Amino acid sequence: MAADAVVSRELKSLQEELSASRREHPSSPADPVSVSAGTAPQTRQLEDTADEQQLHGTVGRFIEAITEFLEEAEKNVSAHPAAHVIGGIVVGILIGRLVGRR
Numbered sequence: 001m002a003a004d005a006v007v008s009r010e011l012k013s014l015q016e017e018l019s020a021s022r023r024e025h026p027s028s029p030a031d032p033v034s035v036s037a038g039t040a041p042q043t044r045q046l047e048d049t050a051d052e053q054q055l056h057g058t059v060g061r062f063i064e065a066i067t068e069f070l071e072e073a074e075k076n077v078s079a080h081p082a083a084h085v086i087g088g089i090v091v092g093i094l095i096g097r098l099v100g101r102r
Contacts, residue, residue: 004070011063 077084 004067004074007066007070011066
């Protein structure tokens, strides 16, 4: 449960940083190539908005997947705590032996 809180705080801080960055740098003016080609700056802004919306959707799905994974892992660990502790010890021993050989 504590891991969920940490991940949630980290995701929230990333979202706040992204929002602050957007406020500092509003959509950039159209590049000279598109203006000289006759493309209106509004078209570029619409494309940027569509890209941002797609990015928001992708980030949202990613956050949901992480949250779901953490909830499922927490349920699994709480259902079989001894097995996870033993598995962690075995993995630690194997890593220790591999690192010790070098």
